[in-house]
Structure formats: structure tokens, C-alpha cells
Amino acid sequence: MSGSRQDTASARRNNAGRAGARRADARSTASRRRKKRSGKLRLTLAITVSLLVLVSAGVGWVYFKLSGNIETFSADGLSDNRPEATSKGQNVLVIGSDARTEGNSALGGGDKEDVGRSDTAFLLHVYADGKHAVAVSVPRDTLLDIPPCQLPDGSWTKEQTNAMFNAAFSVGQTAKGNPACTQNTIEKLTGLRVDHTIVVDFKGFARMTEVVGGVRVCLPTDLYQRDLNPNRATRGDMIFKQGVQKVSGAKALDYVRIRHGIGDGSDIGRIKRQQAFVGSLIKQVKDDGLTPTKLLPLANAATESMTVDPELGTADKLISFMMGLKSIDLHNTKFITIPWRYQGARVAVVEPDASQLWAALKADRTVDGTDASGKGKKSKSSAEPSPSQSTSKEVSGEGVAVAVYNGTEVTGLAARGGRLLMDHGFTLTGTATASTQDYDATVIEYGPGEDAQAKTTARLFPGAKLQQASAPGINVIVGSAFANDPTAGPAAAEPDPSESASVPSAVADDARSADDDPCSNLSYG
Structure with missing residues (x-):
């Protein structure tokens, strides 16, 4: 057990x-x-x-x-007297430079030490709604005023009157040109504040067309070497065949620069061809897809030969700006040319059409009259007072200081004008006798940036003339019209320009869209 x-x-x-x-x-x-x-x-x-x-x-x-x-130009050369920003949209000046530096002479010919010139330029207005854009071309031979511009030694030039537009880029006679002077000139011409300026040279342009695999264009006829260089003794080889084709690199550059053999051979005709080309390039980029894989090589090609203002001087700022354009529809991307006419061999700006165009852009009105301000304006109620009613005639001079001068031989007229101004809230800084006493109409003198206050002041003096002066301050020189009727009521306020602003029909009718057939309007002038 x-x-x-x-x-x-x-x-x-x-x-x-x-x-x-x-x-x-x-x-x-x-x-x-x-x-x-x-x-x-x-x-x-x-x-x-x-x-x-x-x-x-x-x-x-x-x-x-x-x-x-990315290379930037100095902001020191920008004017101190710049327009105020009046739109939530953006204005971008794009300059095509024919500078021969850094390998560009091999593409454009000419001396690599030659002075840089602007071969083409347009002002791109991106509307506040982010869905519309319009590029306004300015012919290089346009006669206008070039404001004071900075030279390489830091000094400033005197204003040039009746000068050719492309002369602004050559101020200072440097090989790379003067983008700041061109920006100052555009701001003076348009009254619009330029938010950014971009300069692209031959090499950058050619490289971009290669990266996208070529740009689709259409030729109305065969073109030969002599069409590109009229000094040739013989016709030379064919460089473009009639019809639709893709061009890139040096051949794309030849296409946008050629003047002879197409249409009337004018620079205006070449501008139309350049507009068609840029529209086709934008369409090609959009068709390829706005992806980093596609955009980074394009951005690299562009930035290798690009000069920009300091605000776009880093990759993140530049890419952010470019990506902000991705919502703009091809059909809503328009190309137009500043209202113009020939003046001898040059181009003159047509008024008042040009001023009407700039007013439309300030108000964010598209080529077809659409309100693209993004404000969502509502129609006025019938209960709201109309501009013709008395409420529109109320004048408030709060915050506006004015001096009054007697421009007549009527005793005490300056004091009377001063009392009228003070009754409406203006600050009277003094009264005196004008240098001459032969004024018929009252004159309102105002300094830079004081146009709005001057217009308000002028409403108390019906028939008054506005006159900009170089010195700051607002001076009222009362004339015999005020002496004859010193108790006249204030004039009605000017209507809101955004309500009636529109692109002139002659300009709108000639507009081109980025999605237009490249074979349309083949004569190009």
C-alpha cells in the first residue's frame, strides 16, 4: 500500500x-x-x-x-505717391523682358550687354470673387507720361511727358531693366494700385513651354525665316506651316515675337497673337492638372528666369499666389487691349474710354458687366432715398481742413465761403485774398491723395473746378459765380461709380477668352 x-x-x-x-x-x-x-x-x-x-x-x-x-527687384524704386487699393481683387503687372543677359542672347539675338527692354506687358486684374480675371495689354509704343523713377545711383529722374511706354523699363540703362519704373508708370496711367510685378525673360518663357510639352497655336499661312528677320535677302527656310501645331522652346519664342507675314505686321497684331498664345498656355496647364507633379517642374522653369517684387520673393508666397488662381474658369479669363488709336507711327490712349475701363476694374466689373466684387450687393428698396432726394445733398466736412481765398474784388467773399464751410462741419484754417481777382468759377485745389475730400468740398460750390496741386492741403478760391449766388444749396453727391462702371463696348467686343479656338481671328490685325 x-x-x-x-x-x-x-x-x-x-x-x-x-x-x-x-x-x-x-x-x-x-x-x-x-x-x-x-x-x-x-x-x-x-x-x-x-x-x-x-x-x-x-x-x-x-x-x-x-x-x-527667385530674384527680386528693390522696392526703393517704387513711387511714394501710389494709388490707394480700392478693390479686394489684385492687380499684377506682367512684363516680358528682352534682356540679353544670362543666356538670353542665344534665344533673342543681339548684344548680351545691351540695355534691357520690355518686349510686351499686360496688367492682370484678378477679380475679388476669385473666379474671373482680365489681362489688359499695353502696346510698347503707347505714348504716355513716365513719372520720376529711381536710377542705379539712387537719384531720381524728372517726369517724362509723351514718352513711349517701353522706355520706362529702360530708365537707368541697365542690362536687366527697371521693373519699378514700369510699375510706377502703369499706376500713373491707370490710377490702380499694382499689388505685384513679375518679369519673365526669353529663357524662362521658352523653358515653360517645353515643360508643358508645347503650346497649341494656329497659323493662317506658311511663314519663312525672312518673316522673322525682314533684313534677310532671301525668303529662307519655312519655320511655320499653315494650320494647327504645337510649339515650344525657341520656336514658341519666334511665334510670339514675329511681326511680318501675318496680318498688317503691326505691334497691335502681335499683341493679339500673344494673347492667344498665353490663353492656349493657360489651357494646356489646366488640362494637365494642377497637381504638384505637374506644377513643380513648371514653377522651377519659371522661377529660374523670373524677377518679382519683394512681396513675391519666396517660394511659399509665389506658390500661394499661383494656387489662388486655380478657381478661375478658362472662359472667364479674358484678354483685352487698352483703348488705343494710331498717332503717327505711335499709339495714343483713347479717352474717355481708358478711364472708363480703369473705373470698371476698380469696381470689379467684368468685361460683360458682371459684378465680380464678391460683395453680393442687394437691389435698393423703394423705401430708400434716391440720389435725387434731399438726403443725397447733405454734406459733412468732418475731418476736412480748408483754407479759403477771395478770387474776386467782392469784399468779404472769403469770409462768407468760410462760414458756409464751417456750417457743414469743415475746419477753417484761414481766409485771405487770392493772388489774382479774376476768377469766374470757384477752384478747389487739393494735394496728393485728397481727391475725395476735394469732391466733398466742391459740392458746396456748384460749378467749382477741381485742380490737383503738388503740395498737400485743400484751398478754396471763390470766384464770381459764388459772389452772384453765395446761398446756393449743395450739389447732389456723385453716384457710386461701381453702380454704372462698365468696360467700353469697343474694348469688350474685341475681348478674347482663354478657351477660344486658337484658329479664331487668324488675321491678328
Whole structure:
């Protein structure tokens, strides 16, 4: 019996030992599995972190590379007397430079030390709604006033009157040109504040067309080497065949620069061809898709030969600006030319059509008259007073300081004018006798940036003439018209220009859209 109990106890001990060993083996296996899973997790995490580092480094490298490509011009050359920003939209001046520096002479010919010139230029107005844009071309031979511009030594030129537009880019006679002077000239011409200026040279233009795989164009006839260079003794080889084709690189540059053999051979005709080309280029980029894979090579090509204002001087600012344009529809991207007429061999600006165009852009009115301000204006209620009602004739001079001068021989007329102004809240700084006493109409003199206050002041003097002066301050020189009727009521306020602003029909009818068939209007002038 005792032996049997011992055997049973021994068997139990053996079984317990085997069970313990199995549990130990299980714990060891579980531990190995946990370590293996932990190792895999660590490896996965390490790979993930490594990939993130590589991707981040790659993005950083791209931004560093693009930023390194971008060259800026100095803001010191911009005018101190710039227009106020009146629209939520943006105005971007784009200049095509024919500078021969840094490899451009191989594409454009000419001396690489020659003075830089603006071969083409347009003002791009991006409407406040972010869905419309219009590019206004300014012919390089347009006669206008070039305001004072900064020279390389820091001094400033005197204003040039009746000068050619492309002469502004050459002020200072430098190889890379003077973008700031061209921007000052556009702001003086249009009264619009230019938010950004971009200069693209031959090389950058040609490279961009290569990156997108060529741009679709249409030729009305065969063109030969002599069409590109009229000084050739012979016709030379054919460089363009009639019909639809894709062009890139140097050939694309030849297409947009050629003047002879198409239409009337004028610069106006070439502008129309350039507008058609830019529209086709935009369409090609949109068709390719606005993805980083497509856009980064294009951005790299563009920035290699681009000069911009300091506000666009980094890759993130430039890319942010470009991506802000992606919602603009092709059909809503329009191309027009400033109202013009020939003046001898040059081009003159046609008024009042040009002023009407600038007013339309200030009010964010599109070529077809659409309100693209993004304000969502509501129609006026019939209960609201109309401009003809008395409430529109109320004049408040709060915050406006005025001096009054007697421009007649009527005694005490300046004091009377002063009392009238003070009755409407103006601050009277003094009264005196004018240098001459032969004024018929009252004259309102005002300094830079004070046109709004001057217009308010003029409402108290019906028939008054506005006259801008170089010195700040508002002076009222009362004339005999005020002497004859000093108690005349204030004139009605001018209507809101945004309500009636529109692009002149002659300009609108000649507009081109980015989605137009490249074979339309083949004569190009």
C-alpha cells in the first residue's frame, strides 16, 4: 500500500513538473512573440519616421530650390505717391523682358550687354470673387507720361511727358531693366494700385513651354525665316506651316515675337497673337492638372528666369499666389487691349474710354458687366432715398481742413465761403485774398491723395473746378459765380461709380477668352 501511494505521489510530481515546463515554454514563446511583434512595430515606426523625414526634406528642398531661383527687384524704386487699393481683387503687372543677359542672347539675338527692354506687358486684374480675371495689354509704343523713377545711383529722374511706354523699363540703362519704373508708370496711367510685378525673360518663357510639352497655336499661312528677320535677302527656310501645331522652346519664342507675314505686321497684331498664345498656355496647364507633379517642374522653369517684387520673393508666397488662381474658369479669363488709336507711327490712349475701363476694374466689373466684387450687393428698396432726394445733398466736412481765398474784388467773399464751410462741419484754417481777382468759377485745389475730400468740398460750390496741386492741403478760391449766388444749396453727391462702371463696348467686343479656338481671328490685325 505504501509503495503504491509513493508511486502515485511520484507520478503527480512528474505531471506537475511537465505542466510547469509547458507553462514555462508557453511563457517563453509568448515573450519571444511579443519581442518579435515589438521589433516589427519599431521597424515599421522607424521606416515611417524615415519616410516622413525624407518627404519633409524633399518639400524643404523644393522650396529652398525655388526660393533660390527667385530674384527680386528693390522696392526703393517704387513711387511714394501710389494709388490707394480700392478693390479686394489684385492687380499684377506682367512684363516680358528682352534682356540679353544670362543666356538670353542665344534665344533673342543681339548684344548680351545691351540695355534691357520690355518686349510686351499686360496688367492682370484678378477679380475679388476669385473666379474671373482680365489681362489688359499695353502696346510698347503707347505714348504716355513716365513719372520720376529711381536710377542705379539712387537719384531720381524728372517726369517724362509723351514718352513711349517701353522706355520706362529702360530708365537707368541697365542690362536687366527697371521693373519699378514700369510699375510706377502703369499706376500713373491707370490710377490702380499694382499689388505685384513679375518679369519673365526669353529663357524662362521658352523653358515653360517645353515643360508643358508645347503650346497649341494656329497659323493662317506658311511663314519663312525672312518673316522673322525682314533684313534677310532671301525668303529662307519655312519655320511655320499653315494650320494647327504645337510649339515650344525657341520656336514658341519666334511665334510670339514675329511681326511680318501675318496680318498688317503691326505691334497691335502681335499683341493679339500673344494673347492667344498665353490663353492656349493657360489651357494646356489646366488640362494637365494642377497637381504638384505637374506644377513643380513648371514653377522651377519659371522661377529660374523670373524677377518679382519683394512681396513675391519666396517660394511659399509665389506658390500661394499661383494656387489662388486655380478657381478661375478658362472662359472667364479674358484678354483685352487698352483703348488705343494710331498717332503717327505711335499709339495714343483713347479717352474717355481708358478711364472708363480703369473705373470698371476698380469696381470689379467684368468685361460683360458682371459684378465680380464678391460683395453680393442687394437691389435698393423703394423705401430708400434716391440720389435725387434731399438726403443725397447733405454734406459733412468732418475731418476736412480748408483754407479759403477771395478770387474776386467782392469784399468779404472769403469770409462768407468760410462760414458756409464751417456750417457743414469743415475746419477753417484761414481766409485771405487770392493772388489774382479774376476768377469766374470757384477752384478747389487739393494735394496728393485728397481727391475725395476735394469732391466733398466742391459740392458746396456748384460749378467749382477741381485742380490737383503738388503740395498737400485743400484751398478754396471763390470766384464770381459764388459772389452772384453765395446761398446756393449743395450739389447732389456723385453716384457710386461701381453702380454704372462698365468696360467700353469697343474694348469688350474685341475681348478674347482663354478657351477660344486658337484658329479664331487668324488675321491678328
